[in-house]
Amino acid sequence: MKITNLNSLILAIFCLVFLNSCKNEEKQSPSSSEENPVEKQVSAENKKEEAPVVLFFGTSLTAGLGLDTAEAYPDLIQKKMDSLGMDYSVVNAGLSGETTASGLNRLDWVFKQNVDILVLELGANDGLRGVSLDETRKNLEQIINTAREKNPDVKIILAGMQIPPNMGEEYTSEFRSLFPDLAKEYHLELIPFLLEGVAGDPELNQQDGIHPTAEGQQILANNVWKVLKDEL
Template identity: 75%
Template sequence: MKITNLSILILAAFSLIFLNSCKNSESDSASSSEEISTEAKTSEGNKSEEAPIILFFGTSLTAGLGLDTAEAYPALIQQKIDSLDLNYDVVNAGLSGETTASGLNRLDWVFKQNVSIMVLELGANDGLRGVSLEETRTNLKKIIEEAKAKNPEVKIILAGMQIPPNMGEEYTSTFKEIYPDLAQKYDLELIPFLLEGVAGDPDLNQQDGIHPTAEGQHILANTVWEVLKDDVQ
């Protein structure tokens, strides 16, 4: 997917703001991981305790930073599932400031559940911080491989991400290609760009220009659902 010129300009303008906010929040992420994840289950308890879990494993984009948990796209996915009377529980395991490295370290903890489907949304913070592309790729590979080792039947949906061009054209374009490359290598379903239709639109993002508003989260939910729906019906 291609970001419009307007999207690029706006994302570049606000990337430093987002980076600073992520650095501040990351220091609190480890200590708050258990608290956030304990509250992350978005179902209202009307399903069987044995219901398979759809795990949304990601960053502040998944956590719904700046919004009520019920407004984040994983909760909106739960609403779609409930409306279709499907027996799945959604768990929002998004954390602000999460990188692929910290996500890899947290994988054991979140997989202490009956994870049937994992939507993997990591890498944006790596890109904004200029983390080595090889390190990002390697961490994502390890997350995918360890998830499959823990549950060989788990279905993994990889959420593609793009970053502003301030890191240079080569870095930006190579970063973008990590996701389709890994999806092909591991035969994963791919969301080409999680923020498609939202990135760069001031009306769909909060004041930081990066994190979607409640309306923007609805668009994210629809984007994810287009890929996820065939796995749950």
């Protein structure tokens, strides 16, 4: 008898909770004139997916090696655009150790989405390793041509780079000229030197002397923004 009463009590509590839950759902259900929260979320996600894509394709400088991803210059530029109400979606495709040759192997992944603006930051690791400048040039040309095949209307910004004179004066000079020459030939916008204001400054670089600190990344973002803002 006690068990029966207990079961009845549990059943009564369950019914009460169920009824209250139904009433709360009725109160929270939007009327026909209100937007369903789920539909609103899906709409926002679709809008984000449809936003023009700015893709940063680069090395550890773009990836933000040694820092939080949010401190890397592509993320800083995303925040900049968001603050200005610009509806763009940034994709950070930076990878530590990336060369122009390994970049070619990633093209299918890099261009899996439609790219509206491509910021191409490759070549620094080629220079540091003394890769043939002809090979570096051919690889960059192929990346540029592939981007245009994927989207004929893509805007391409090339990040210019410089290297220390370890490889000799001739190689260093030709490497520096490679980027403006490509920009001129392929009608690209050019960031003269991505690391302008950062390279060689111990206070703006991590202990390795190569990769920018968070403060250094902010300067990189400004260097990129000077050119990118006119393409948006």
